Amino acid sequence: MGLISANVLIGLVCAVVVYYAFSKRSRSAFPLPPGPRRLPIVGNWQDTHKLTEPIYLVYTKWAKEFGDLVYLEMPFGESTIVVNSAKAVDELFEKRSANYSDRPKMYMANELMKWAWNLAHMRYSDRWRLHRKTFHQYFQQRQIPEFYPIQRESATLFLNKLIEDPEEFHDHVRHHAGYAILKAVYGHKMARKNDYYVHLADLAVRSVAEALDGSFLVDYVPMLAYIPSWFPGASFKRKAKLWGQHSLEAKDGPWVDLKRNYENGTGVPCFAIDSLEKFKDSKEMEEVIKNCAGIAFVAGADTTVSLILSAILALLVYPDVQAKVQAEIDAVVGNSRLPDFEDREKLPYLEAVLTETLRWIPVLPLSLPHRVVKDDIYEGHFIPGGSIIIGNTWNILRDPEMYPDPDSFKPERFLQQPGKKLPLHPAQFAFGFGRRVCPGRYFGLSSAWIAIASLVATCNINKAVDSNGKVIEPVVDIVGEVVCHPAPFKCSFVPRSPEALKLMKAGYENST
Numbered sequence: 001m002g003l004i005s006a007n008v009l010i011g012l013v014c015a016v017v018v019y020y021a022f023s024k025r026s027r028s029a030f031p032l033p034p035g036p037r038r039l040p041i042v043g044n045w046q047d048t049h050k051l052t053e054p055i056y057l058v059y060t061k062w063a064k065e066f067g068d069l070v071y072l073e074m075p076f077g078e079s080t081i082v083v084n085s086a087k088a089v090d091e092l093f094e095k096r097s098a099n100y101s102d103r104p105k106m107y108m109a110n111e112l113m114k115w116a117w118n119l120a121h122m123r124y125s126d127r128w129r130l131h132r133k134t135f136h137q138y139f140q141q142r143q144i145p146e147f148y149p150i151q152r153e154s155a156t157l158f159l160n161k162l163i164e165d166p167e168e169f170h171d172h173v174r175h176h177a178g179y180a181i182l183k184a185v186y187g188h189k190m191a192r193k194n195d196y197y198v199h200l201a202d203l204a205v206r207s208v209a210e211a212l213d214g215s216f217l218v219d220y221v222p223m224l225a226y227i228p229s230w231f232p233g234a235s236f237k238r239k240a241k242l243w244g245q246h247s248l249e250a251k252d253g254p255w256v257d258l259k260r261n262y263e264n265g266t267g268v269p270c271f272a273i274d275s276l277e278k279f280k281d282s283k284e285m286e287e288v289i290k291n292c293a294g295i296a297f298v299a300g301a302d303t304t305v306s307l308i309l310s311a312i313l314a315l316l317v318y319p320d321v322q323a324k325v326q327a328e329i330d331a332v333v334g335n336s337r338l339p340d341f342e343d344r345e346k347l348p349y350l351e352a353v354l355t356e357t358l359r360w361i362p363v364l365p366l367s368l369p370h371r372v373v374k375d376d377i378y379e380g381h382f383i384p385g386g387s388i389i390i391g392n393t394w395n396i397l398r399d400p401e402m403y404p405d406p407d408s409f410k411p412e413r414f415l416q417q418p419g420k421k422l423p424l425h426p427a428q429f430a431f432g433f434g435r436r437v438c439p440g441r442y443f444g445l446s447s448a449w450i451a452i453a454s455l456v457a458t459c460n461i462n463k464a465v466d467s468n469g470k471v472i473e474p475v476v477d478i479v480g481e482v483v484c485h486p487a488p489f490k491c492s493f494v495p496r497s498p499e500a501l502k503l504m505k506a507g508y509e510n511s512t
């Protein structure tokens with residue numbers, strides 16, 4: 001009997017291997033895209049896990065070797081295709097967006113960690129469309145001026161905090177981005193330190209980033225979800241239980257306060273209150289608004305922090321760039337007031353700095369994974385329906401043909417000049433693709449703009465000096481893989497003049 005079951009088991013495994021090995025190829029006369037050699041059953045698992053360098057750099061090496069599309073297989077035949085060029089991104093994610101806007105199942109994150117409420121993880125469906133529309137109506141480009149007062153307020157706090165405690169600038173940037181989004185979404189005034197909502201979102205961001213790194217086998221073999229938590233090797237279930245609480249708390253915690261304020265009539269105008277008013281008495285819409293509010297903070301704060309910190313690092317490492325931005329601001333705005341949103345169009349060099357920052361350290365170097373709905377052919381290669389498809393933002397924004405000397409920070413590449421053809425704008429890639437493009441990008445960009453503009457107008461960003469008086473040379477190092485940040489660095493902020501210090505203290509208090 002034992003022998004028979006062993007034979008049955010071996011037979012089943014062989015059948016599965018043969019099925020996965022041949023099913024995709026036999027569906028099409030076209031070959032799959034090229035890629036590194038795959039092993040039976042595990043595919044390219046060993047090439048993509050426990051790496052000594054970030055996965056986006058590994059994908060980028062393969063892009064050089066295999067070209068625009070790289071084909072990988074995860075355990076049990078789950079196909080992944082990495083898209084490495086602007087041309088292929090445009091053709092697939094943009095022109096064929098109806099077929100390329102789904103999300104993978106993300107079993108660990110969505111089922112086990114209860115992140116299915118999150119619009120960024122939803123399948124391409126009516127439910128996603130309803131959430132996306134609700135979100136978009138409030139955060140679309142023409143709505144952004146409505147948020148300027150909030151963003152000025154958070155920039156004022158940022159400048160004040162910099163005067164008080166310049167060494168803690170990482171925290172002040174975090175406060176600026178968090179303050180703006182929390183006030184816009186919940187009308188919540190973030191505490192100066194140890195804010196409860198921020199604590200919830202931090203836990204949530206960290207745990208979802210871990211879950212999304214693709215290292216959980218349950219994402220490829222969902223049956224593993226039925227293993228009891230005490231079973232050897234089931235540590236993922238214990239992690240999922242703990243991390244799942246973070247997901248629900250990030251959504252439900254702030255909502256309890258919001259609803260109380262709404263019902264008491266003490267809620268201030270914001271996304272959640274305005275939307276509840278608009279869709280009064282709709283239980284379905286209440287759930288949608290709550291979900292959108294929850295994801296706005298989780299998706300919007302840390303990303304904006306990354307962008308601002310990368311810009312500060314660039315201005316530190318490239319003092320000539322810093323001097324040019326300051327000269328431009330001095331000429332256009334003068335020294336008696338802070339640069340404001342109305343000046344933005346008149347400050348093209350500052351704009352180019354922000355644009356180059358999006359390219360230089362892309363916040364999400366691999367965007368978020370999409371899923372192909374049905375079989376497709378691209379340039380003679382078969383793309384199986386159901387594949388995970390990843391836009392390699394890093395590789396595209398480091399393309400030396402489009403951006404010569406790509407590791408260097410050169411805002412000049414984005415300056416208009418007669419007869420000069422500008423390279424593709426990095427925002428086309430840094431905010432993702434097709435119908436899934438980041439719906440909070442205008443909010444994030446204007447939040448980052450006011451922080452950088454007001455900072456560079458008033459302060460010189462200089463190299464820090466250690467306790468022995470030795471200059472600390474800044475190093476450009478990147479940490480994180482799903483969401484990247486510059487590695488923590490030191491610098492000093494010196495007000496450019498007594499007038500500049502006064503402006504930092506007053507902030508935007510008197511502006512409209």
Ligand code: HEM
Nearest residue numbers: 120299300303304363364367368431432433436438440444
């Ligand atoms: C500079 C800051 C930001 C960057 C670089 C950024 C980048 C991205 C990227 C790459 C995606 C994935 C797009 C794709 O799947 O193709 C995304 C999605 C998303 N972002 Fe942002 N983002 C930023 C700020 C924000 C802000 C401020 C908010 C909220 C106000 C926000 C809300 C979202 C949401 C809700 C999604 C999911 C969209 C969907 O799946 O349909 N983001 N973002």
